[in-house]
Structures are given as structure tokens and as C-alpha cells.
Amino acid sequence: MAAIMPDSDSEDELPPGWEERATVDGSVYYVNHATKGTQWTHPRTGKKKVVSGDLPFGWEKCVSEDGKVFYVDHGNRQTTYSDPRLAFATEEKEYAQDFRQRFDGSTMALQVLHGRDLAGKVAVVSGASTGIGFETARSLALHGCTVVFACRDLIRTQAAIDRIKDERANVKCDVIELDLARLRSVRIFAEHFKLNYKKLDILVLNAGVFGLPFSLTHDGYETTFQVNHLSHMYMTLLLEPQLCQGSRVIVVSSESHRFANLSGDTLSQTALSPSSATHFWSMMAYNNSKLCNILFGLELARMWEKKGIIVNTIHPGNMVSSNLSRNWWLYRFLFAIVRPFTKSLQQAASTTIYCATAPELDGATGLYFNNCCRCEPSKAAQDPELAHVLWQLSTKMIQAVINSEEDIIAVEN
CATH class of the missing domain: 2.20.70.10 (Ubiquitin Ligase Nedd4; Chain: W;)
Structure with a gap:
């Protein structure tokens, strides 16, 4: 408490x-x-x-x-x-979760890092080429952190890195290709990272899609579910050897998780990843994926607590003006209307940066943050049994793809 x-x-x-x-x-x-x-x-x-x-x-x-x-x-x-x-x-804390609020919804990510030197630390930020992910990566890099941009579009990502280098020429930024719609790409990303880096201090699971019409990935899973949850889970597990005591994993979720329709009675592979467009609604798919984010963070925090790896989930802000709404004109229109009343991208990145770097959060794990402040997620998001069932289903789905690829390699050889 x-x-x-x-x-x-x-x-x-x-x-x-x-x-x-x-x-x-x-x-x-x-x-x-x-x-x-x-x-x-x-x-x-x-x-x-x-x-x-x-x-x-x-x-x-x-x-x-x-x-x-x-x-x-x-x-x-x-x-x-x-x-x-x-x-x-x-x-001096009596227990790990004893900390007071220092920042709020108007705080900029760079303000959270004021006076901090992150030299020697290594971070991975998925979806870092644009939006909140870019501001997260930029803020870390400008304070000395080595930042690996985990992105699909290498040309756009290099342009994003060049913009940061225009601000400070000696920043340490790297890019490794990552396509979250392919688990094979996730595995290759992790292999490349391990070849170049011996440790990982900060892992930010930021990339996500919103408002996509029904589609299946190369692996045969519904796209929103795989990109927002399944591939990030796989990447985190693959990078576990590089994470050590004191490392932090930040899972970017959303307040939209409160409107998910997953429960202990309905949670199944079909509910997570339908195989057809029948009864599919893009908004509900997004809501469910965001609930999956928090449940994944809850279970991961429980499993890794003894290792001293800190895992927390966050909500960056409501309808922040980013590229998240790019997939449907109606969402773009709604986001444009509310833009004057929402956070800037720097403000939206502040909670991620806070959870990734704040000294007072040492040992505080398995929590949910909004506006740089701990808050309670939905009851479903706090259900350890639901988190465990999701973990079992997700690992089964990942393993099915891995086994299939191994069979293909065996046949080709």
C-alpha cells in the first residue's frame, strides 16, 4: 500500500x-x-x-x-x-512503495530528468521513431543514456536520431530493426542486441497500434493483439539475460484498459486473437490489448521480484496528439479536436521517464502509474489469476509460432 x-x-x-x-x-x-x-x-x-x-x-x-x-x-x-x-x-523508506508524488500531468519528461546523468546506462525503446516513443528516447539520450531505437522503418528512425544529434552531437543512439508483427523479427532483434550490448538498464515497451481494421499478422494472430502485447512479451523474455538487479521494464498501457471485455469467463485464445472479422471491433481490440499490457506487467513483476528487476505499467495521457490515430480518418479527426486540451508529447513521455529513472521507485514493482503518480487500475487488471491465465495462453501462442518456424527450417535443410 x-x-x-x-x-x-x-x-x-x-x-x-x-x-x-x-x-x-x-x-x-x-x-x-x-x-x-x-x-x-x-x-x-x-x-x-x-x-x-x-x-x-x-x-x-x-x-x-x-x-x-x-x-x-x-x-x-x-x-x-x-x-x-x-x-x-x-x-528513507520503510517499505518499497513508500514514496511521495513529485511530478504531475503538466510535467515535461526533461523536467523529470533535470540534473540527472544517465551516462553508462543502456535503454531500449520500441516505437522510438515518432510520437511519445521519440520523446522518451530523446529525453534519455540528451541526459547521456545510450538508447537503442527498436523500430520497423529504419530510414525514418535514422532521421529521428539525426534530429536528436542536431540538438547534441555526442548523443549515443543506435537502431536495430524490429517488426512487432513478426515474432521472427523480435527474435532477430534480441539476438542483435545481445551481440552488441552486455546489459540493459531500461526497457520501454512503447510501440503500439490503434484503430486498425481486422487483419492477421504473418504469424496468424490478430494484429492489434500481437503488436501491442504478444510481441512485446516475447521480446522482454528474450532480453531477460541482459536485465539485472535494478533494471527497469516500463510497459506503456492506457486508461482504455478499463473498458476491456476480457474476464476469467471469457479469456481464451479466440477472445484474444479472433481468426475472422466477425464481431470484431477495433476499439475493443485496443482496449483488450491494453488490459493485457497491465496483466503482463503484473505477472512479470511477480516472477522477477526476487531478481530485483522492476516492472511497472503506465498510462501516458488521454488522446495525446501522436501518430497512434493514423489508421482511420475519424480517429484522426477526434484527436485533432481535443489536441488543444491534451498533453504535449513531452508531457506524455514524463510518466515513462519517471518510472524508468526515479530513485524513489527502487524496489517498487508491479504498480500502475498515471501523471507520474501511482493509481489503481481496473479490478480485472489487478486479478492475479487472470494475469496467470493470460501468461499461459500467451506463452502457448508464442511457442506455437516458434515450433512452426523450427519445422520449416528442418524441412528446408
Whole structure:
């Protein structure tokens, strides 16, 4: 259960005469200059704080000849004895889900990353060539993260990377082809990634389709279901060896999951992936795929909790102006009407970025976020039995394609 969050952070303001400092090991303490005393707890909240993670971009920790630790800000050419991470100090948590809201629906992704240095981290973002995925990848790259763009259209993806390099020439971006409508492409993507990267810190399952008329993929499954859920699940499982303790998996879902019609009584392979257009409705197919996203995240978080891999699902925003609505003129029209009242793409990417990088979410897994705040998904999305059944059905469907491909290879040989 999440802790009750205050309306603001004003209670963190120190009383007159107090100063916040940090020890070398990251423990925060407080100095009362009037009494010359010190204490470990905040004078107003009575809580303890810690600083952790990397130093902000451009800072370096140094030790003087007499053993004193100091910090150099190379960007501004300044030196201080105060740990610059004090600006991002977090309360010492009694349990993993004890954290307070710092951002909201108006926050930009780059604001979430303000002062953060992600150098040395590796991220994969599916659907990163456009829309929310692009802003997610761009925000990570501009803060030093090596970002792998997992996309189908390599020409458009390279153009997207070039736009980021126009902002900052030394960003580290790579592209590996990924077609989520083919499980074979997913497997080849994972193989290429493993050849080039030894670890994966952040996996963002962002790509998705919306409003597609009925169609089947090369693998024989309904397209919306495979692209939005099944292929992402397969990719995540294939990349498991590169994920380690502290790695984060972010599953981009939607509030549309609340209108899905899947339940314990109706969940079946036919319900997930119908073989004909009879009774097919593109909106319901989308809603169901988004419920699958959350159920997948719930089951994956349960399975990987002991490994220390964090898995959370998010809703980026309602009818955000992106390419998601490109498949039908009516959806494009509706999205255009509401555009002035919805989030920008930078705002829509903020919850993904928050869940991928926020220090206070260490250990917090299996949760659902909207507007950078934890919230409750639908009752169906919280059903562990439904999540387990979906997992079993999905793995069976993936295995069927794998077995079929192995049979074809055997015949060709």
C-alpha cells in the first residue's frame, strides 16, 4: 500500500538557522547553527533522508590532500563541499512503495530528468521513431543514456536520431530493426542486441497500434493483439539475460484498459486473437490489448521480484496528439479536436521517464502509474489469476509460432 502523500513538499523547507548536509556514504544530516547541534532526522518532518545514484551531469567527486571530500562543477567551474545530490535527496523508506508524488500531468519528461546523468546506462525503446516513443528516447539520450531505437522503418528512425544529434552531437543512439508483427523479427532483434550490448538498464515497451481494421499478422494472430502485447512479451523474455538487479521494464498501457471485455469467463485464445472479422471491433481490440499490457506487467513483476528487476505499467495521457490515430480518418479527426486540451508529447513521455529513472521507485514493482503518480487500475487488471491465465495462453501462442518456424527450417535443410 502506498503511503499517503502530502499536497506539496513545503514541509521539507528547513526552519531558519538549519542546514542540510550529507555524509560520504549518502546519509543526510541536519545542522542547527544556533545551537551548534546536529541530528539525523528532518527538523520538521522527523524523517530521515538519503542521497544515492550518480552525480548530476558535469559534476565530479574529488578528495583533497588532507582527506576532505569536495565536488567540482565543471560546467560552471565551481567547487563546493556540499553533495550536489542533496537537491534530489529522498526519504528513507520503510517499505518499497513508500514514496511521495513529485511530478504531475503538466510535467515535461526533461523536467523529470533535470540534473540527472544517465551516462553508462543502456535503454531500449520500441516505437522510438515518432510520437511519445521519440520523446522518451530523446529525453534519455540528451541526459547521456545510450538508447537503442527498436523500430520497423529504419530510414525514418535514422532521421529521428539525426534530429536528436542536431540538438547534441555526442548523443549515443543506435537502431536495430524490429517488426512487432513478426515474432521472427523480435527474435532477430534480441539476438542483435545481445551481440552488441552486455546489459540493459531500461526497457520501454512503447510501440503500439490503434484503430486498425481486422487483419492477421504473418504469424496468424490478430494484429492489434500481437503488436501491442504478444510481441512485446516475447521480446522482454528474450532480453531477460541482459536485465539485472535494478533494471527497469516500463510497459506503456492506457486508461482504455478499463473498458476491456476480457474476464476469467471469457479469456481464451479466440477472445484474444479472433481468426475472422466477425464481431470484431477495433476499439475493443485496443482496449483488450491494453488490459493485457497491465496483466503482463503484473505477472512479470511477480516472477522477477526476487531478481530485483522492476516492472511497472503506465498510462501516458488521454488522446495525446501522436501518430497512434493514423489508421482511420475519424480517429484522426477526434484527436485533432481535443489536441488543444491534451498533453504535449513531452508531457506524455514524463510518466515513462519517471518510472524508468526515479530513485524513489527502487524496489517498487508491479504498480500502475498515471501523471507520474501511482493509481489503481481496473479490478480485472489487478486479478492475479487472470494475469496467470493470460501468461499461459500467451506463452502457448508464442511457442506455437516458434515450433512452426523450427519445422520449416528442418524441412528446408
